[in-house]
Amino acid sequence: MSDLPRKAVTRTAKLAALPIGFAGRATWGIGKRIGGRSAEIVGRELQQRTAEQLFKVLGELKGGAMKFGQALSVFESALPEEVAGPYRATLTKLQxxxxxxxxxxxxxxxxxxxxxxxxxLFEEFEDKPSAAASIGQVHRGVWHDGREVAVKVQYPGAGDALLSDLNQLGRFARLLGPLIPGMDIKPLISELRDRVSEELDYGLEAQAQSAHAEEFADDPDVVVPGVVHQCDQVLVTEWMDGTPLAEVISKGSQDQRDRAGQLLARFLFSGPARTGLLHADPHPGNFRLLPDGEGGWRLGVLDFGTVDRLPGGLPEPIGRSLRMTLDGEAMGVYQLLRAEGFVKESIELEPEAVLDYLLPIIEPAQVESFTFTRAWMRNQAARIADPRSPAHQLGRQLNLPPSYLLIHRVTLSTIGVLCQLGAAVRLRDELEAWVPGFAAEDGGEEEGAGDEDSGVEPAAEA
Incomplete structure (x- = not known):
């Protein structure tokens, strides 16, 4: 296998070929429509061919291209099944x-x-990597004290490659828009680019992972490997076995899917409350399902290279707005969104229309248990993406404040993974336990979190 392609001209040429290919397929599509095929059928064929070429190139390049591919891959649930099916295996391989x-x-x-x-320093070191990611690869080894370890080695030139790829992808982000209906690609690429320096800094990653490993050390539900050693371009952590979440998605039992989904939601919401950090890279490659020794399962979490620092936990207005939306308080929700910058001062919207826009999105929190499905995700995407729909028109008038950008992406990505799992999740339990502002004022002690045997005290007041 070749080394990470570092020469700008090589990487640029590969990425530059993507829009040329897109344009060629668009011309092919016009010809098909002239020939009498429906725009919808031709559009889906174009989407499928575009996705196949995109993920092939991204997987070859690693770097920012692969990072972008991983971010996109969790949203494949939003695609029509006849489009998503043929290249789902490609996405899993990319993860x-x-x-x-x-x-x-x-x-x-x-x-x-x-x-x-x-x-x-090692009793054993395996030259063949056990996993590869966007900026580095992992080798299995045995540390000199006998501990099994994962040795993450950063690709030489990874920083330059990361920035080069994301800059190039940003230039034709508009052409990628049709891949994931309802998703604006350009802000995603900008946000990934803004976090390059953090992702390359294994010192910051070691600090974030150590904080989680310490907090979750005795947790019955979540496992985070401890940090063994860290220096520039090398991070050594405890080894963690388990079933990759991508494998659970492809062939896991329903019990495994439900448990993985519940714990993924629990980790998403409890992490900021317990550590002041939000794990911001929730694609399936970063999670494992581990036996708990008692016939159940725990969630293993990897890769803390990208985190959002939230010292007070998730912002309280998130929980408060969710609660008021569930309670049908249209004016209260509208005023809160305006105060937080989601509705700009120059924009006037109907509070009831805003409530109608939000209610389908928070449907999973309206019931005791909600089964996330690809069909539900597709319906949400179609509702927001259709230019003729009121939801699309209202959505274009809303604003996403910078401080909420990463929280928003992580939440959407997690929902995408839950839909891939097809998991039944008691989401409301996790919101009440961990999200400030969500629990009803008269909640009392009966509003605990998740499984009855969790063993972890809720931290709604964190």
């Missing part, structure tokens, strides 16, 4: 693997960062 860098390059990085006698 779990990528071409590795040569062994000599790995050894060079380890020698430069750990010293010439780096092998003495």
């Amino acid at each position: 779990e693997a990528a071409p590795p860098m040569p062994t000599h390059t790995v050894h060079t990085v380890l020698e430069e960062r750990l010293g010439e006698k780096w092998r003495e």
Whole structure:
């Protein structure tokens, strides 16, 4: 396998070929429509062909291209089944693997960062990587004290490649829009680009992972591997086995799907309350399902390279607006959204119309247990993406304040994974337990979190 393509001209050429291919397929589509085929059928064929080319190129390039592909892949539930089906396997492969860098390059990085006698730090070190991601790959080993470890080695030139890819993708973001209905691609690319320096800093990642490992050390539901050693371009953590979430999605039992979904939701909402940090990369490759030793399952969490720092937990207005939406308080919701900057001062909207727009989105919190499905996700995407719908027209007038951007993306991504799982989740339990402002004022002690055997005290007041 080749090393990470670092030369700007090579990477740019590969990415530049994407819009050319898109344009060629658009011309093909026009010809098909002239030939009498319906616009809807032709549109889906175009979408499918575009996606196949996009993910093939992204998987080859790694770097920012692969990072963008991983961010997109969790939204495949929003696509029509006849479009999503043929390349779902490609998306799963993108989440779990990528071409590795040569062994000599790995050894060079380890020698430069750990010293010439780096092998003495390990009882064992496997040259073949066990996993690959957007900016680095993971090797399995045994630390000198006997602990099994995961050794993450950053690709040389990863930073330049990351920025180059995302800048290039940003130039033709508009052409990628039809891939995921209702999703604005350009802000996603901008946000990924803004966080490049954080993702490359393994010191920050080690701090975030250590904070989670310490907080969840005795947790019955969530497992976070501890940090063993960290330096520039190398991060050594405890090894964690388990079933990758992508495998649970493809062939897990319904019990596994439901448990994984419940714990994923619990981790999303409890993490900020307990650590002041939001894990901001919730694609399936970063999660494992582990036996708990008693016939049940725990959720293993990996990769803390991207986090949102929320010292007070999730913003209280999120919980308050969700609660008021459920209670049908149209004017209260509208005033709160305006105060938080979701409705600009120059815009006037009907409070009842805003409530009608929000209610379908928070449907999972209206019931005791909600089954997330691809069909539900597609309906939501279609409702917001259709230019003829009132929801689309109202959505275009709303604004997303910068402080909520990453929270919004993480929430949408998590919902996308829940829909891939087809999981039945008691979402309302997790909101009441962990999101400030959501629990009813008269909630009392009976409004606990999640499973009865959780063993973790709710932190709604965190």
